[in-house]
Amino acid sequence: MILLAVGTESFSFHRLVAAVDAAAPHLGDEVFAQIGSSTHVPVNCASERLVPFERMRELLESASRVVCHAGAGTTLLAIAFGHVPVVLPRRRRFGEHVDDHQVLFAERLAERELVLLASDETQVPELLRRAPVRGAARPEGRGAEALCDHLFASVASTGPRTPAATRRAA
Numbered sequence: 001m002i003l004l005a006v007g008t009e010s011f012s013f014h015r016l017v018a019a020v021d022a023a024a025p026h027l028g029d030e031v032f033a034q035i036g037s038s039t040h041v042p043v044n045c046a047s048e049r050l051v052p053f054e055r056m057r058e059l060l061e062s063a064s065r066v067v068c069h070a071g072a073g074t075t076l077l078a079i080a081f082g083h084v085p086v087v088l089p090r091r092r093r094f095g096e097h098v099d100d101h102q103v104l105f106a107e108r109l110a111e112r113e114l115v116l117l118a119s120d121e122t123q124v125p126e127l128l129r130r131a132p133v134r135g136a137a138r139p140e141g142r143g144a145e146a147l148c149d150h151l152f153a154s155v156a157s158t159g160p161r162t163p164a165a166t167r168r169a170a
Helices: 014-026 053-062 072-080 101-111 121-130 144-156 163-168
Strands: 002-005 031-034 046-048 065-068
Touching: 002 014, 002 053, 014 031, 014 121, 031 053, 053 072, 065 072, 065 121, 072 101
Parallel strands: 002 031, 002 065, 031 046
Antiparallel strands: none
């Protein structure tokens, strides 16, 4: 099963939900979508707006691949469960968030080959086809806690970002 997760943000992320919904019949696996406040309700896959945290853990455990927004909680949890998730950052210019911090976060993770970064929604289906099956790319000898500690330290080392730097990243 492929898991789509857009988190609990109040902003719609219909770009990602619609892209995965359109691709679902061609991905070779069933898709489950956690769609949050998305304005697009999938017709090609099962979906729920929100799922409890324990259910999300179960979905991550059973998913072969994950596609998600670049929210820190969702992305790091997917990585901790052994996924190399396909991520599409929310963008301010589309009204998907208040700024472009997800772009900066996703770029840092992509530099470390911890995620497959889609620059726009048209890249999502191909990246999903190329994404490794859960656990295939997990660093040996590193548990989920050690990996998350490393990620938090890496992201924290970027230092504070000014609003101007965030706007330039768009």
